[in-house]
Amino acid sequence: MKKIFLLTLIAFIGVNSSFSQVLSNKQNQYTEADSLRGTLSAERAYDVLKYHLQVQIDPEERFISGFNTITFKAEAVLPIMQIDLFENMRIDSIMHGNDKLGYNRKFNAVFVELKESLKPETTDSIQVFYSGNPIVAKNAPWDGGFVFKKDEEGNPWIAVAVQGTGASLWYPNKDHQSDEPEEALIEIAVPSGLTNVSNGRLIGKTELQNGYTRWSYKVNNPINNYDIVFNIANYVHFQDSYKDLDLDFFVLPYNLEKAKKQFAEVKPMMECFYEKFGEYPFKEDGYKLVETPYLGMEHQSAVAYGNYYKMGYLGRDLSGTGIGLRWDFIIIHESGHEWFGNSITANDIADMWIHEGFTTYSEAVYIECRWGKEDALKYLEGLRKNISNQAPIIGDYGVNSEGSGDMYPKGANLLNTIRSIYDNDELWWKTLKDYTLTFKHQTIDTKTVEDFFNAATATDLQPIFDQYLRYSAIPVLELKETGERISYRWKTDITNFKMPVDVIINNKEIRLTPSNTWTEFSKGVKDLNDIKIIEKEFYIETELVK
Template sequence: MRFFASFLLFIVLSIPVSAQVLSHKKTFTEADTLRGSLRPERNYDVLKYHLDVKVEPDTKFISGSNTITFKTEAELPVMQIDLFENMQVDSIIYKGENLDYTRRFNAVFVKMQPELKQDQVDSLQFYYSGNPIVARNAPWDGGFVFSEDEEGNPWIAVAVQGTGASLWYPNKDHQSDEPEEALIEISVPNGLMNVSNGRFEGRENLQNGFTKWSWKVENPINNYNIVVNIGNYTHFSDRYKDLDLDYYVLPYNLEKAKKQFEEVKIMMDCFYEKFGAYPFEEDGFKLVETPYLGMEHQSAVAYGNKYRKGYLGTDLSGTGIGLRWDFIIIHETGHEWFGNSITAADIADMWIHEAFTTYSEAVYIECRWGKEDALEYLKGIRKNIGNYAPLIGTYGVNSEGSSDMYYKGANLLNTIRSIYNDDKLWWKTLKDYTETYRHRIITSQTTEEFFDAATTVDLKPVFEQYLRHPDLPELQVRKKGNQLEYRWKADVSNFEMPVDVIIDGKEKRLFPTEDWKILPQKISEKTDFKVNEAEFYLGFTGF
């Protein structure tokens, strides 16, 4: 039991900072369905959120409202709005009248009077209050973080991916729907600053000991990306091309931050080239120092890597390459393209966030230090792969696949690049993907079909095996006289995938199937046969 607990701790610490569900449960409850399914009560499209919330550090209490502007997609007699059951519903106002509601688990069912018609654009005000769940180990569990900086000032933040944004404010808590814009107004004690997503709109002294800080987002944004960051921040800025770079850090870390954050412009050079322009230029780019390690909060990336190289000074690949750069800056900014701009409609498809973002680490390495180092890094992170469950979770119940979506997902993408066998085509396809689905909510199928269409090789069985089965395809090789035979063993029927092997020092591409094939060339007792492991991630049994 002690070994198992240690193994779980290793898995948690080796997972890049991101989602908090990672359950891959076999059985589900009504609460899971209420959160994860698109029920008739959710037949509306959110157009805008206007949050007006007061945060009281001493009592860890929040109160305020969310004005939700929406368009109905069907007749809507009852509307589901999500808010964790420990939070108080103070009132729900529509056209000046209080609406009746019922609650089940973390869902609030609002009886609309009069009943809403299809294609109706309207809004309501949802007033609420309470003590939100406090995270015990953010960002790996969801909640508020109430802490203090080294000078004793309140330092507060929130991280709720997977757990749900409805932990702290009422919303339609499903990844398939994002507001087109958001106004985030947070009132905090005088002397503190709040930094949220988007552009700073101004501040107002409320004459009651609190100051309201207003931020406006002009792009679609995931619910879990809407955040508060409250502290005694100091601000400095920079610019990359037409993109504003803003940094909010604790005053005593200012000089360290100015030096460390120079890496942002080097990173942007790489990501602009490989992925296209920053997807949220209208909202600018921010790094905000947080009391937890980090999170990909859109246009306000949470940074808590303590101004170290690597992942809190360690290298997740074990190669030393990960100590050349700041993991949180690179990984969490990669999510701006993969996860924030391109978003999975269902949390079951979160691999399209995490695989591509983990792969962006290798992309950055390749930009700076070359392909050989990038391949070594990708091979190194395989030690964190468990191959214990599929990368895709269960749809409609707020369930992710396994944490292998990070490292196995990145190595799947590297394997597909190797299958392409044409780097020019690979980079073109990757950039086309990010630009085609910019600000779009998509499915795994969309991603699979896009990369499949770019090559003559049929990638459907490859995606099927790597995404929907825990085991790797296994290349089996055996001697038969002075010849070699080879085939695939896989869960997917009629599995086929080209693979590069090295025979006596020379690389050769094989096209195995489920049936034994004979290698035409003769072999000797000293013949050396290897898989090109740097470019292909697979199982192998040989002679």
């Protein structure tokens, strides 16, 4: 049975483009390298304000070279600062003004020795010059790295995807999700004749007289390190708009007509997400959908698309209900991340359910906007077949460890369960939109999420969050028949667990509030067949106890 669960999970991971590349890295032993990446040490006591990344990419040699200027504010006395760059990449020099700084490397961490300790609140910058052959992904986006391909006409088609693996795979930065630059200037030089598409707005294009053209993009919003990307190809461009939001599309020339048809789904998606989540959170940078040589990724304002212009997920339905074949999975899921993951970001990747649970739920939200609540509930219920319940959703903190891949379908079903507990759709939609607006462009943790949704309802949600997020098992509603009496209770890891659940008895819907103590049904229940659990609204198990 365990092998079946594992194979099911692997199959689901294999068909879900957004499963991060360090999925299920939870373990009992962690290395010093894990701690250096995951811990906010004294050497990381600074706030990144801006990145200015300027890189030239040589497709033939698979070689990159350039610099990143890191502008930051010291948060404490800072004699040494840690930046991150994979150890296979060479550091050519680190400059502070005209001074060349010394440094030491340990694994993928680089400890920069400042000439003088910086005082708290001091704003400064260093410039890191580097070069090398970055890691090439074997199967992007599930393992991080560069993708070097050719399109059908023989032109270079190059991209990068590093969620989970880390942006320091290809450029120096403070590689921790808790710290995002407030803005970024991304300048990528590529062989002339090709186009580069990066995040934000194109602000310039410079011929370098060496056979390369530099494409300069400005990001005017906070951005995750792993979202900063390039996409290089012989692209053609077409555009549209939704309200005052620019919609820009970059595709390979021979796919132009297919793209115009398929990408029409962006506008009804935006209409739905604007209503339920609020306006697009990066309006200043515009929305781009970019055809990529891998399946997809939520790169902020430059969403990666590689679903081959098919409905569902590569023509398949992850829910097994048929509902997932009505829409393009990659467009909806990866764009949903603009609100959940890009705008609202988890401080530590242990809390990545904040990204993935909410974004998977956004798929059901889109279904509800288009085809109604019943289909949305059916879709969510169908996703449950992909849940293993073998490990907690939340990972270990401070060691660059994600939790279980269940964070996708289980996280979405947890949110649907909370909606059902609210038992008030007007309140639910208001709370969800308030959440996206309250924490827009912020990094947060699970407690922040729990407290926010808990404050909106009289039911204490904390034990519920604890059971679904911090334990592998879901609540089991036990039913027991003793003579003419029928009793019920919750079986959970959490003690003093109370959660409402709706049931139908004699064709009438009623709400029970079981605890961990046996409670007898009131009159009207003669045997267990009189009780029907509304399972589509509550992700639980039921068990008959003799």
